[in-house]
Amino acid sequence: MDLSTALPAERRAATATERQFWFAERIAPGSPAWRVLSTVRIEGAPDREVLATAAARVVARHPALRSVFAPADGELWCATVPPVAPPLLELPPGTSFDAAARELADSGLLDPATGRHVVLALAEDTGDVPGATLYVLTHHLVYDGLSHEVFTADLAQAHARVVAGEPEPAPLADRVPQPPDAARRAELSAHWRTVLAGVPDLPGDSDGPTQRELARSEPHAHVVRFPGQAGVAVREAARRLACPPFAVLLTAYAQALYDLCGAEDFCIGTPVSTRAPDLADAIGCLLTTLPVRIRMPAEADACERTWTTFTDGLFHMDLPQDDLIRAVRTRPGRRMPLYQALFAYESWPRPVHDAGTVRMRTEPVTPLGIQAEVLLQVNELPGHRLDGMLQAPAGGYWAGRLAQLSEAVGRRLALLTTTTEEIAR
Known part of the structure; x- marks a missing residue:
């Protein structure tokens, strides 16, 4: 990104997440790890001119999609163009x-750097039924998984208005989460220092990789295949354990990591939305990565403890990521601080949107590049079906273990979702 970008007079300080991905782009320019490629399924025969006009309207509506960033006076600033x-x-x-x-x-x-945050590509289906896939390329600076839901809903509405010859509503105001004040920041820093004191790294390559090396790595992926009823079984186990399906799946992942490397104390990072109700219809990178400390994952009460740890983190997640790392990281090292494993869970509804002459819906967002030493992404599909993917840098510690890790996740999930009565039988 061009550091010399001249910003308009009206500007605001960049958010913590925007700073994170702006600096990440400086560390590894052009890395796919910082880009988002999402898909929109289109039912019906799309009109390219109408689609292009609708997409231009969505970009004009959302400040994040026409924003630029530049440093000045020791601060990173954002302005719309x-x-x-x-x-x-x-x-x-x-x-x-x-x-x-x-x-x-x-x-x-x-x-x-110039506010060109969206590139689209359309591929029509090959079958007899009219349809197409719209690929949407963006940058994590301004886009996250829930942004794709907002983008698709707005694209469908704009498409319907173009077809009907109707104007577009006024652009949205630039709204972002507000950072904590100094007193709250000090309170949060003290909390996280206590919670994460002495947490060790996940066993792996002891001298790396660094975040720059990860971002430049070729990704190696392995599909995780869940049984057809796994999603229903996870929901039933979640009700029995008084926690959401997310906690059951995260625990299974933590236990599988333990099975392969023997770690009994480590962190898993998990993306969490920072969208307040007034930001529900906003596009932007409105998330943080919450470190969840995992202790004794093989114990019988692991799921309940994992959920308690996670919910405690939710109450203290407003500390910016860079401040959290500064507060907690007490030892030198080249590896990613706090966590080297990530867990991403996409479970939100994916409605079909009427776009006038066609219909649109989103599909789960697949990561393009490497953001951790090992990642498990699980998507909940219609009918509570689950699909998943493991990802690690090619040639790294976990790349050759992904098939074993997938089997371990499946085995641990089966145990977590089996009732005492079923075990007795």
């Missing part, structure tokens, strides 16, 4: 996610 209509590329019919990712990466059209 006039909107730029996103390019809409045409891909061969049936183009896969991986092929679309390569095509969009090679296009060089995404340029956050």
Whole structure:
């Protein structure tokens, strides 16, 4: 990103998450780890001109999609600029996610430094039923998983208005979460120092990798296949254990990591939304990564303790990530601080949106690049079906263990979702 970008007079301080990804881009420019490629399924035959006009309206509506960032006076600032209509590329019919990712990466059209935050590509279906996939390339500076739901809902509404010849509502105001004041920041720092005191790294490559090395690594992925009724079983176990399905799945992952590396005390990072009700319809990177300390994961009450630890973290998650790391990290090291494993869970509803002549819905967002030494992403699909993916940097400690880790996750999840009566039988 160009450090010399001149910002308009009206500007605001960047949020903690925006700072995080701005500096990440400086560490590893162009890394796919900082980019988001999401998909919109379109039912019906799309009109490219209407779709392009609708997308331009969505960009004009959301300040984050026409924002620029630059440092000045020891602070990172954000300002909005006039909107730029996103390019809409045409891909061969049936183009896969991986092929679309390569095509969009090679296009060089995404340029956050100048406020060009959205690039679109359309691939029509190959079957007899009219349909298409719209690929949406953005940057984590301004976009997260829930932003994709907002983008798709607004795109559908804008598409319907274009078809009907109706104008677009006024642009939204620039709204962001407010940072804690000095007293609250001191209180939060003290809390996290206590909670994470002495937490060791997850066993792995002792001298790395660094975040820069991770971001430049080639990702190695392994599909996690859950049985057809796994999602229902997880929900039943969650009710029995008085916690949400998220806690059951996170515990199974923690136990699987323990099975493979023997760690009894470590952290798993998990993305958590920072959207207050007034930000429900906003696009932006409105999240933080919460460190969840895992202790004695093989014990019988592991799920309940994991949920208690996580909920305690939710009450203290307003400490900016960089402040949290400064408060807690007490020993030198090249590896990612606090956590080296990530767990991402996408469970929100994915409604079908009427867009006038077509219908639109989102699909789960698949990570493009490496943001941790090992990642498990689980998506809840319609009918409480689960799918998942493990990811690690190729050639790293976990790359050759992903198949074993997948089996361990499945085995631990089966144990967590089996009742005492079933075990007795």
